[in-house]
Amino acid sequence: MVPELEEGVYLRPTQLQGRAGDSFDIEIVVRPAGWAVSGCEVVLGYDPAVLAVVDVQPGAFLGADPIVGLKRLDNSAGEMTLVMARTGETAASCPAGVLATVSLSVRDPAPEGEHPLELVSVGLADSSFQDIEGVPTQGAILYVVS
Numbered sequence: 001m002v003p004e005l006e007e008g009v010y011l012r013p014t015q016l017q018g019r020a021g022d023s024f025d026i027e028i029v030v031r032p033a034g035w036a037v038s039g040c041e042v043v044l045g046y047d048p049a050v051l052a053v054v055d056v057q058p059g060a061f062l063g064a065d066p067i068v069g070l071k072r073l074d075n076s077a078g079e080m081t082l083v084m085a086r087t088g089e090t091a092a093s094c095p096a097g098v099l100a101t102v103s104l105s106v107r108d109p110a111p112e113g114e115h116p117l118e119l120v121s122v123g124l125a126d127s128s129f130q131d132i133e134g135v136p137t138q139g140a141i142l143y144v145v146s
Contacts, residue, residue, distance in 0.1 A: 007033035008136030009042070009099070009122045017143045020108035023054065026117065026140060028082075030061050030124070031096040035132050037062070039085035039125040040099060041070075045118040048078035050110045050144060059098030062086040079120070090127040106144060115142045 004010055012027045028042060040062070046053075052075045058066050063086050070083040082100055118139040124132040 004029070005031060005136055005138050007031050008138065009119060009124070010138035011044075011117055011119065011140035014138065014140045015143070016140060017145060018106045019145055020106055020110045023103065023105045026102050026104065027059065028099045028102065028119075029096065030094075030099050032094050034093050035124065036090045036092050036127040037086070037094050037124050037132070038090045038127050038129055039083075041083045041121070041123040042081070042099065042119065043121040044080040044082075044102060045120040046078045046080075046104075047115050048075055050107055050115045051078070051104050051117070051142070052107060053080045054103040054105055056080060056082055056100050056102045058084060059100050061094070061097035061099045063088060085125075092127075106142075110144050112144050112146055115144060116140070117142060 009030050012029050053073045062084055066084045068084050072081040116139055119137040122137050124135055126132055
């Protein structure tokens with residue numbers, strides 16, 4: 001099993017197993033290293049011959065009612081893009097939490113084997129909406145079985 005990051009942005013769970021036609025959720029988790037996070041832009045990449053994103057919903061990390069600037073599900077390209085910002089004041093240091101939950105389905109048919117889900121791009125903004133540099137990221141692996 002792949003351990004979760006101690007700080008950064010990662011997918012949870014880090015390993016999944018499924019069959020053609022299965023559906024599952026994966027969380028995008030932020031574990032800040034003392035960062036005050038006001039906004040994000042996340043691009044999730046996946047093999048469009050294996051997976052389709054059904055939906056993505058904001059988590060509680062950016063507060064109860066974040067502004068969703070962009071939610072694009074491009075299943076032909078194998079990319080999901082989510083841009084969000086916190087409403088209200090940003091705390092000096094944010095606790096870890098779920099940024100978003102992504103609902104996916106395994107295509108039918110889907111090739112067996114190991115298929116990565118990658119955080120292709122992650123941008124976090126601080127309380128002044130300046131980029132937070134050097135954020136570690138970690139994707140996940142889907143094992144498709146028959």
